[in-house]
Amino acid sequence: MSALSDQLIMYATLTYLVAMISHAVEYALGNARAVSAKAATPARELVGAGVGGAGGTVEEPVTPAESRHSRSAARAALAGRIATWLTTLAVALHLGAVVSRGIAAERMPWGNMYEFVLTVTFIGAAAWLAVLWKQPSLRRLGLFLTLVMVLLLAFAQFKFYVQVSPLMPALQSYWFIVHVSTIIFASGIFLLGVVPAVAYLMRAGWEQGRRSFPYTLARRLPAAAGLERMTFALHAFAFPIFTFAVIAGAIWAEAAWGRAWGWDPKETWAFISWVVYAGYLHARATPSIKRNVATWIAILGFLTMLMNLFGVNFFLTGLHSYAGVS
Template sequence: MSALSDQMVTFAILAYLVAMIGHAVEYALGNTRVRVATPSPARERELVGAGAGAPGGTVVAPAEPAPPVAPVAGRSADRARFAGRFAVVATVVAAVLHLVALVTRGIAADRMPWGNMYEFVLTVTFIGVAAWLVVLAKRPSLRKLGLFLTLVMVLLVATAELVLYVPVVPLVPALNSYWFVIHVSTIVFSSGIFLLGAVPAVAFLMRRGFEAGKRSFPYTLAKRLPAAAALERLTFVLHAFSFPVFTFAVIAGAIWAEAAWGRPWGWDPKETWAFISWVVYAGYLHARATPSVKRNVATWIAVVGFLTMLMNLFGVNIFFTGLHSYGGLS
């Protein structure tokens, strides 16, 4: 089962890469405009000469009918739509492979597959892509955002396999508790939604700059993205949905710490950065609800919040030691 899980992760990365290429093709061709042939104004009648049969001796010949006007179907647009749909199918296949990798990993370890950084990243990225497919089913107009989402999937899942991978090992004794499922499952779920929320947040900042007239890199990358308002709205909805779950996860962690270590909070590096992330995300939601705060300013706070989440996931496990040092890295 462990070997099968490893193979499924590799296949999932390849499927995400194929999906990313499909989205890139749609992104490159999707701005093709369908041109419609416009005829020149037809003359209703034409004077062709003099003679009997018309007032003043002028013969009036009927004008020739204007050529039929037919829209010219753009082959590039058709190819773009096909590539986009193919990319969605590839993303679904990748998500299924991703899920199989997690399930087989859990079976091999005889526990939930959240015991180290490798398993945690695999689970968070799966939650992110599953949430993206739900969003896409409800809002197909956001499909071009899939290019950036699949890019993130390729980078994170490949990093997990190439850098963070560890063999299947038993769970650390300190984690053998029913709070492991309660606390870690909610952290994983909220982190996956925050991961997805960071994608439209960055896309909104790029698109907002493009709509404001900025044509330098990276704003030009956003010219074919959905409207800035739609991206900003999606960013808010995802963060507003995830924040209460993340809040519960932090509280559940404190309760578990009280039971395991005799204190609910000890400013361990993991706890400290979780608190920092909570404050930043709370600040984003507060700024988003404040009319005087510009939407791009509030969105920058959301991006900073995700950076603190990355710091808590990677930086704390790599550069610090503490009671939460279960990353599996040596």
């Protein structure tokens, strides 16, 4: 089962990569429309023309440029649908890799950093499919989402991979499931939430007339207002779950170490992340604070999450040194 998990995650990464390429094709071909605006104009009625005053219709011919536009739009739409199908297949393979890893280890597959990253990225990708099912107009964000998936999964396989091993005694508690599962779920939603946050800042700049890089990448993204609302909705959904996870960790620490809080590096950075995300939600609810300022706070929150995941495990030591990396 361990070898199966390794193969499935490799295939999932490659499928995410092909989906990203398909999204890039759709993005490059421009707005997907079945026909051009002129070709879609209804035929004009000519009243009183012809023998006996009978009415008739005259269809305006479609120009070669409009025909090319129509074919390009059709190809863009097809590339976008293929990208969505491939992303769905990648998520299924991703799920199979996580489940088979857990079966091989005979425990929940969250015992080290490799397994943690695999599960967080799965939650983010699965949540993206749910968002896409509700709002298909956001499909072009899939280019950025699949890029993040490819980078994180490839990095996890090359840098964090460890052989399947039993759960260390310090983690053998029912609080492991409660605390780690909620942290993983919230982290996966935050991971998804940073995608529309970055896209919003680029799109807002484009709508304000900025035509330099990276704003040019946003000219075919959905409207900035919709991206900002999606950013807020994802963060508002994840924050209470993250809050519960931090509280559950404190309760577990009281049972395991005799104190609920000891300013361990993991605890400290979890608290920093909580404060930053709370600051984002407060800023978002404050009319006097601009939406782009609030969005920057959300991005800062995700950077603190990355510091907690990577920086603490690589550069700091503490009671939470369970990452399985050296």
